[in-house]
Each structure stands twice: as structure tokens, then as C-alpha cells.
Amino acid sequence: MDSVTSVLFYAASALALVSAMAVVAQRNPIGSAFALIVTLCSLSVLYGLLGSPFIAVLQVVVYAGAIMVLFLFVIMLLGAERLDDANSTLPWQGSLTIFAGVVFAFMLTGVLTCAVFQLANGYTRLEPAQYLGGLLLDAIPFVL
Numbered sequence: 001m002d003s004v005t006s007v008l009f010y011a012a013s014a015l016a017l018v019s020a021m022a023v024v025a026q027r028n029p030i031g032s033a034f035a036l037i038v039t040l041c042s043l044s045v046l047y048g049l050l051g052s053p054f055i056a057v058l059q060v061v062v063y064a065g066a067i068m069v070l071f072l073f074v075i076m077l078l079g080a081e082r083l084d085d086a087n088s089t090l091p092w093q094g095s096l097t098i099f100a101g102v103v104f105a106f107m108l109t110g111v112l113t114c115a116v117f118q119l120a121n122g123y124t125r126l127e128p129a130q131y132l133g134g135l136l137l138d139a140i141p142f143v144l
Contacts, residue, residue: 016042
């Protein structure tokens with residue numbers, strides 16, 4: 001990768017992560033839908049940089065175009081922007097969210113520590129990305 005491609009890749013990756021966090025953090029469903037559009041478009045840039053222009057165009061046309069228009073139509077039709085925020089949270093919801101985040105962080109830390117140790121010591125003949133993907137799929141407590 002040359003420097004321009006690297007900078008574009010890291011910028012699109014950072015934008016995808018920030019906008020994906022904004023999708024979850026937004027209280028306004030319309031703002032969340034627009035943040036999801038930004039996420040899908042930045043993923044399209046990543047697909048294009050990875051050498052898959054067809055998937056990049058499909059990502060924009062199908063997901064960011066058609067499906068997000070449908071989401072926005074449903075949000076506007078249901079009047080979700082006028083919901084009362086006072087009754088929208090449960091008393092134990094914050095504690096459960098923090099607990100789930102801590103459990104996920106411990107799982108991810110364990111998987112990444114195992115992967116770094118085994119890759120550094122040469123215990124696997126797989127490519128690092130392929131090996132890490134296998135570890136992450138094995139760490140999921142349920143299998144479809």
C-alpha cells in the first residue's frame with residue numbers, strides 16, 4: 001500500500017468506527033439512521049480500497065440507498081422522533097450494559113492475548129488475520 005491509500009484506509013476505518021458508535025449512542029432515531037448511512041458509506045470506501053469495487057457500489061446503492069430510505073420512512077411514519085425519553089429506560093438497564101461491556105472486554109482481551117502469544121511464538125502456520133478470525137469465532141459462546 002502506498003501512503004495515500006494507507007491514509008485513506010485509516011481515515012475510512014476511523015470514520016466507520018466513530019459513526020458506528022454514534023448509531024448506538026444517539027437518542028434521536030433520525031440522527032442514528034444518518035450515522036448508519038455514514039457507516040455504510042465508509043464501509044463502501046473500505047471495500048473499494050480492498051479491491052472489490054462491485055461490493056463497494058452495492059453497499060452504497062442497496063444498503064445506504066434503498067434500505068436506509070425505508071428505515072427513515074418507517075421512523076417518520078411511526079413518529080419515533082416524538083417519543084418521550086423519560087419512560088424509555090429500565091432501572092437495571094445501565095448496570096446490565098456495563099456488565100455486558102466488561103464481559104465483552106475480557107473476552108476480547110483474552111482472545112487477542114492468546115493470538116498475539118501464539119503468533120509471536122510461531123505456533124500456527126496460518127496467516128495472522130485468518131488465525132485471529134478463527135479464534136474470535138471459537139470465542140463466541142453460541143454457534144448457529
